[in-house]
Amino acid sequence: RKEVEQDPGPFNVPEGATVAFNCTYSNSASQSFFWYRQDCRKEPKLLMSVYSSGNEDGRFTAQLNRASQYISLLIRDSKLSDSATYLCVVKWGQNFVFGPGTRLSVLP
Amino acid sequence: DTEVTQTPKHLVMGMTNKKSLKCEQHMGHRAMYWYKQKAKKPPELMFVYSYEKLSINESVPSRFSPECPNSSLLNLHLHALQPEDSALYLCASSPLMGQAIYEQYFGPGTRLTVT
Numbered sequence: 696r697k698e699v700e701q702d703p704g705p706f707n708v709p710e711g712a713t714v715a716f717n718c719t720y721s722n723s724a725s726q727s728f729f730w731y732r733q734d735c736r737k738e739p740k741l742l743m744s745v746y747s748s749g750n751e752d753g754r755f756t757a758q759l760n761r762a763s764q765y766i767s768l769l770i771r772d773s774k775l776s777d778s779a780t781y782l783c784v785v786k787w788g789q790n791f792v793f794g795p796g797t798r799l800s801v802l803p
Numbered sequence: 804d805t806e807v808t809q810t811p812k813h814l815v816m817g818m819t820n821k822k823s824l825k826c827e828q829h830m831g832h833r834a835m836y837w838y839k840q841k842a843k844k845p846p847e848l849m850f851v852y853s854y855e856k857l858s859i860n861e862s863v864p865s866r867f868s869p870e871c872p873n874s875s876l877l878n879l880h881l882h883a884l885q886p887e888d889s890a891l892y893l894c895a896s897s898p899l900m901g902q903a904i905y906e907q908y909f910g911p912g913t914r915l916t917v918t
Contacts (some may be wrong), residue, residue, distance in 0.1 A: 729906055737908040738893055782845055789858055793845035
């Protein structure tokens with residue numbers, strides 16, 4: 696079983712759609728959780744940290760369920776510029792473990 | 804400023820060459836990382852330095868040799884690489900408060916081709 700798993704994708708959605716990404720992790724001792732986005736041939740960029748109470752940043756909402764070891768990311772009113780690979784990242788100790796990523800294409 | 808810089812951007816080397824990748828950050832971060840990323844795969848952790856000391860080595864072959872000369876710099880020395888080592892090499896840094904670690908910031912990477 697992989698340590699961090701994500702929806703396999705790809706997701707192809709029209710502009711303005713709402714899209715949700717799911718992530719599960721296996722290590723119950725995980726301490727911190729993040730969503731990164733990565734554009735083709737670029738480095739990962741931090742999108743948002745995920746807090747236990749859930750958090751929102753504009754069109755983006757992240758949720759964490761520690762009991763189910765599950766993280767989600769919701770993107771509302773998707774834009775063409777949201778097209779990227781979304782990476783779920785889980786930290787335990789000094790180790791950051793990346794999920795395989797979910798590719799999103801927002802279509803005009 | 805959340806900038807991590809890496810040089811060179813691109814590197815082509817033969818299997819008998821010795822080369823080095825460099826990474827620099829001036830954010831006062833005391834944790835620094837090397838990752839390897841193959842196409843269509845997520846980054847894979849190679850090494851972690853905390854307070855300039857190697858704290859994690861993910862069973863990386865000895866042909867990759869990391870070095871952290873000071874709190875702002877991280878090097879990756881390469882020797883006798885194989886074609887399958889061709890990949891994007893990413894450096895990252897993170898604040899480190901005691902043993903707590905916060906989010907990582909990535910450099911743009913070095914795209915390495917081994918011929």
